[in-house]
Amino acid sequence: MYNKFKEKYEKSPYNYFFKDKDNVDSKLKDLFNTLFLIYFADISTTESVDRQIKLNIEVENIEEFKKIALKIKRLVKFMTSENWEFNFKKKQNESKNNKLLEVDNEKFEVVALLSGGLDSFTGTYFNESKKTKFVGFNLQNPEGKSQKLIKEFIKSKNLKSEFKLYELKDMDKKTLTQRTRSLFFFGLGIVEVSMSGLTKLNIYENGVMSLNPAIDFSRTTTKTTHPKTIYLFNEILQELNIDIEVENTCINMTKAEMVKKLENDYIDFIKNTVTCGVGRMNVSFDNSKYTHCGACVPCLLRKITLSAAGLESVDASSYQYSYDYPIYGVDKEIHKNSLFKEYKSGIIYFNEYKELIKSGEIFSYLGTRTKYYKTGNYSERNRMLEKFKDEVEDFFKKHPNILGKE
Structure with a gap:
């Protein structure tokens, strides 16, 4: 799967999305590659009753990732209810940089994920008084149109904030699933947090859908922002000594409570x-x-x-x-x-x-x-x-x- 992606994009996932941005901890690069490849494997592997996915992932920090392989497996198992196997291999001929060299010149106070949905849109209001970098990836569906309108809205409000949209093109989806999409989102977000010299990634998801209980067992539910998902993800960051934390600031709010806080133009x-x-x-x-x-x-x-x-x-x-x-x-x-x-x-x-x-x-x-x-x-x-x-x-x-x- 990793080689298939390299053939398609010619570079590692990190280099494809962040190009010449080499100012982050190499462990963070390794983690981003791992998170994206999990998502990529999930949507590009044909769905089946007994589907099992084995990933061979090249990383610079081989010993650290061998130690957290079980934690990553536990996280993905919780999110997908499937068995995954991770085999980390040493990546050759990469830089040995393990320290943050510099941060972006333009200083932001907050980095937050923004998908185009109603919950994440409330994040633009909650951060109206702060210089915020909103991060997402461009989607080819109604959400994509919404993202463009939100970007224009942020600009029209003169909030001194920006909405950075990453492109993800030519994906051959064999399984239409959202289960692991948040891992890719988290990956984009934590890299932007690091580049901004911050330590927190904010997400906005109402508590009802975060919990998303499987009450009707004929219904497939996702655990994309479940409290356990965020906890397990933050554990991995801590284990890698990456000083970043993902926080869902709306974990104990209903969607209506979030919306009621909005002012008229929002x-x-x-x-x-x-x-x-x-x-x-x-x-x-x-x-x-x-x-x-x-x-x-x-x-x-x-x-x-x-x-x-x-x-x-x-x-x-x-x-x-x-x-x-x-x-x-x-x-x-x-x-x-x-x-x-x-x-x-x-x-x-x-x-x-x-x-x-x-x-x-x-x-x-x-x-x-x-x-x-x-x-x-x-x-x-x-x-x-x-x-x-x-x-x-x-x-x-x-x-x-x-x-x-x-």
Whole structure:
């Protein structure tokens, strides 16, 4: 897999993305290469029931990476539920630089990831008073259009911040998955943090989707920003003596709580953000007509969020063609829509989610421990879940005919 990538891009992943940027610890370069190759292998290896992936990865710091191979395996196993094998080999004829030589001349106060989604967009508001470098990679789907609009928005606000988008072209995806995409994001982010002379990478993901419990076992859930994922990732950074930490500052907030903090011009921009999971995963989804499918779990959470924040009109009126699926299903024979099965499954998912919170059984589904919550108080997680339960209940009360007439 590594040689296949080298043939395609002619250089190592780090050199391809960062070109002549040689001012970072060589262990950080090795880690970036490892993270990207995991993501690359995940999307370019055909999916199967018993899929096992073995990666041979060349690194400069061979002894250090042999020591953390089990930690990397544990992280990827948690994120994918699959067995991975990592064989680290010594890379020849590379620089011996193991120290930070210099930082970028333009000093930033914050480095944060920005995908084009509603959660990450709130990060632009939370950092409005700070000179921030937002980092992402250019996506060829509705999210890509959103990224460009956000970039223009940041410029128009004169925030003294910038949105740096890396290009990832000509990827032959054999498996449409988002499970390990965050590792690539993290890799881009921590390199930018190092180049900026900082020690923290900020991400913005609401606590509900971070936990993303597999309540309906027919549904595949991702663990891209789960507290355990971030904890295991930070452990690897510590083991390598890389003085950087990933922090999800919204780990104990619902999506609605995040949105409620926005001011009017940011609220007006919500219509340009992209939440849909189907648009990323389903190649047959016609996103030339609609930005969101309106039926998947992320889309339903968006609807619950805007309802709880009193902002349903953002999608229902201002952006009335954003959903392929009827916005709330009221007074429509929505079961005739091809997405009805997905929609009904999502409604059942959130209904069961709130019932499990009410009964206290939800904690057996979350896979969390106190030590994973270095950021945010562990007990505050319970308040966030209670708040989300109330938001879902209010949404169902507001739209009692949510499933329409069958």
